[in-house]
Structures are given as C-alpha cells and as structure tokens.
Amino acid sequence: MIKVTIFYPVQTGQWFDKIYYLEKHLPLSKAVFGEALRGVLIEELIEADLSEGNVSYQIIGHLFFDSADDFYNKYLPAKELLFEDGLKYTNCIPFLQLSKVLYGDYPV
16 A cells, blocks of 8 residues: 655745635545545644754645555646645645555554
C-alpha cells in the first residue's frame, strides 16, 4: 500500500480555510481519484511549538492507494485542477510525500 501525505506547514502570514478544504476540496479529490483511492485520513494540529528550528503542520492529509501508479495515473491529469482549487482554501505551499506503508495497526 502507498500513502500520499500532504503537509500544510504553519507559517506566519498564511491562512487555511478548513471548512472549504473538508467540504469542497476533499470531495473534489475523492472524485478525481475515484476507486483508486483506498482511504483518506485528515489530521489537524492541536498545539504548535514554533520555537526556533521546529516545524509544525496545521493540516496533514493522507491518501491511500494500492500503488504509486494508481496515484499518478489519476493525479497527473488533474494536477492543475487540484492546484487551482487549493488556492481557494490556502496560501500555504504544501509538501507532498509518497511512502510505502510497511506496517499499520489501527484502533477500531
């Protein structure tokens, strides 16, 4: 399984519309990825330590796919659409990471 993680860092002067992100962008993303998307997990920061050298992320999104190809085959054709919609909920520049899930044990 592949996990695509999108990190939205906390930075001075940025804004993030969580309601738009959850109610508009997330459904758009789910429609773009369709059946290739195996699961979604969205995290929100509760407390930040912004002392020198520390980095915090206000929102972290996780998208799960069977393979990197499943992600790229849907993402690349819709990249511009997703980016343009992103401008409606934040001025933050996100970081994207693809990871291979080696182990998972989730509470029920």
